[in-house]
Amino acid sequence: MSQSAPAVPVVKISPRGATRLKSGHVWVYRSDITSADAIPPGSLVAVSDQRGKTLGTALYSSSSQIAIRMLSHDPVSDLPALLRQRIANAIAYRKPLVRDTDACRLIFSEADFLPGLIVDRYNDILSLQILTQAMDANPIREIVISELTQQTNPVALVERVDPRVRELETLPPRASGLLQGTKTSTVFAMNRVQFQFAALEGQKTGAFLDQRENYAAASQYAHGDALDVFCYQGGFALHLAQGCSQVTGVDSSRPALEVADQNAALNKQFLGDREIEWIEANAFDLLKDYAASGNHYDTIVLDPPAFAKTKRDLEAAMRGYKELNLRALKMLRPGGILVTCSCSYHVSQPHFLEMLASAAIDAHRTLRLVEVRGQAKDHPVLLNVPETSYLKCVVGYVS
Ligand code: SAH
Numbered sequence: 001m002s003q004s005a006p007a008v009p010v011v012k013i014s015p016r017g018a019t020r021l022k023s024g025h026v027w028v029y030r031s032d033i034t035s036a037d038a039i040p041p042g043s044l045v046a047v048s049d050q051r052g053k054t055l056g057t058a059l060y061s062s063s064s065q066i067a068i069r070m071l072s073h074d075p076v077s078d079l080p081a082l083l084r085q086r087i088a089n090a091i092a093y094r095k096p097l098v099r100d101t102d103a104c105r106l107i108f109s110e111a112d113f114l115p116g117l118i119v120d121r122y123n124d125i126l127s128l129q130i131l132t133q134a135m136d137a138n139p140i141r142e143i144v145i146s147e148l149t150q151q152t153n154p155v156a157l158v159e160r161v162d163p164r165v166r167e168l169e170t171l172p173p174r175a176s177g178l179l180q181g182t183k184t185s186t187v188f189a190m191n192r193v194q195f196q197f198a199a200l201e202g203q204k205t206g207a208f209l210d211q212r213e214n215y216a217a218a219s220q221y222a223h224g225d226a227l228d229v230f231c232y233q234g235g236f237a238l239h240l241a242q243g244c245s246q247v248t249g250v251d252s253s254r255p256a257l258e259v260a261d262q263n264a265a266l267n268k269q270f271l272g273d274r275e276i277e278w279i280e281a282n283a284f285d286l287l288k289d290y291a292a293s294g295n296h297y298d299t300i301v302l303d304p305p306a307f308a309k310t311k312r313d314l315e316a317a318m319r320g321y322k323e324l325n326l327r328a329l330k331m332l333r334p335g336g337i338l339v340t341c342s343c344s345y346h347v348s349q350p351h352f353l354e355m356l357a358s359a360a361i362d363a364h365r366t367l368r369l370v371e372v373r374g375q376a377k378d379h380p381v382l383l384n385v386p387e388t389s390y391l392k393c394v395v396g397y398v399s
Contacts, residue, residue: 011036011045018049024384026110028068042133044079059134063170069115080143086114087147097377103188104378105209111380111388122197123188124155133169156181158199176200191216193238194266208235210375214393215239217371218339224298229283234260236301237276248277250286287327300328301339308344322359329363338396345390352392371395
């Protein structure tokens with residue numbers, strides 16, 4: 001039985017936009033909007049094709065290149081109830097899948113059918129990011145905050161603001177800060193390794209939760225002398241330390257290394273007297289120097305930032321990935337383990353493996369694929385929305 005929904009403005013889209021939606025995607029780009037007259041920013045809209053056939057209900061942005069983010073194939077008569085249900089579903093989805101941690105992504109935007117909303121849990125603190133006009137509207141914020149609070153009962157809830165996102169969405173500037181409670185730092189655990197979380201410090205706060213399962217995988221194979229390149233706050237390095245005789249972490253960010261060192265101190269129970277060495281350096285220069293001076297390792301992790309932020313960067317990005325992997329392969333002893341990652345969505349898994357194959361040839365090494373992995377399960381991949389799949393993590397055995 002169809003319930004009559006309140007009238008919502010209609011956005012008409014081109015045949016190309018309609019085809020995209022029919023393929024299961026949830027975005028329509030501005031160039032595929034044919035009419036959206038005087039629709040207020042962030043509105044709930046009905047989406048129709050050129051002939052007036054309704055394709056579903058969406059959230060509209062008046063400024064982003066992604067003008068339409070689909071919410072439902074059906075009319076939405078009660079948006080607050082729908083949002084509450086989706087938040088509850090996102091949390092329930094993770095219950096059986098997320099293990100050995102009190103930190104995970106609770107809501108991952110499109111992949112949880114809540115486009116424009118990201119929520120991470122770090123033990124007793126929730127960290128929320130709003131990415132669209134629709135999610136920023138006060139009534140929507142109130143619903144999101146009240147449902148999250150009911151479902152998870154956090155001690156504090158903070159909002160992390162990316163000023164660039166607000167600019168693109170033509171939203172007024174807003175500071176990061178507490179939305180609830182007073183606590184802004186805590187300690188959380190992944191795979192029994194402990195980490196600091198300072199909710200309001202630094203540029204990027206928090207951990208790379210998407211790597212949580214890859215840390216556990218890497219620690220299974222890691223041995224001997226280990227090098228964690230692009231170590232940030234020590235995510236891989238601390239996990240490697242469980243099975244390695246010596247671990248060095250390298251990053252160009254001193255503040256990240258300071259937190260890494262504090263994180264090491266939190267894990268004295270398994271580190272004992274062993275110290276992880278943290279080196280502040282440009283990874284490209286350091287690998288070049290180390291290779292030249294004949295340093296060798298049994299385990300190397302490469303987890304650089306996204307080199308290809310746009311499609312245009314792809315070629316330069318691939319050169320960067322290849323250079324890093326080539327140097328790492330040359331420095332690994334026979335029987336060594338390479339853990340190599342890319343978080344660039346524009347670099348597909350086949351493309352990444354092709355780069356790795358070519359690096360192995362140039363390094364005169366053979367590489368066996370032990371595991372080809374992706375992002376942790378709390379960062380779900382929505383099969384028909386390729387953009388939700390971005391992380392590659394390859395574990396290779398080098399001889
Ligand atoms: N492996 C980390 C995440 C790495 S994020 C983890 O699991 O937590 C990428 C890191 O690369 C950031 O910490 C950034 O400071 C660092 N970085 C960026 N460019 C760099 C460069 N040229 N040399 C060394 N580190 C760099």
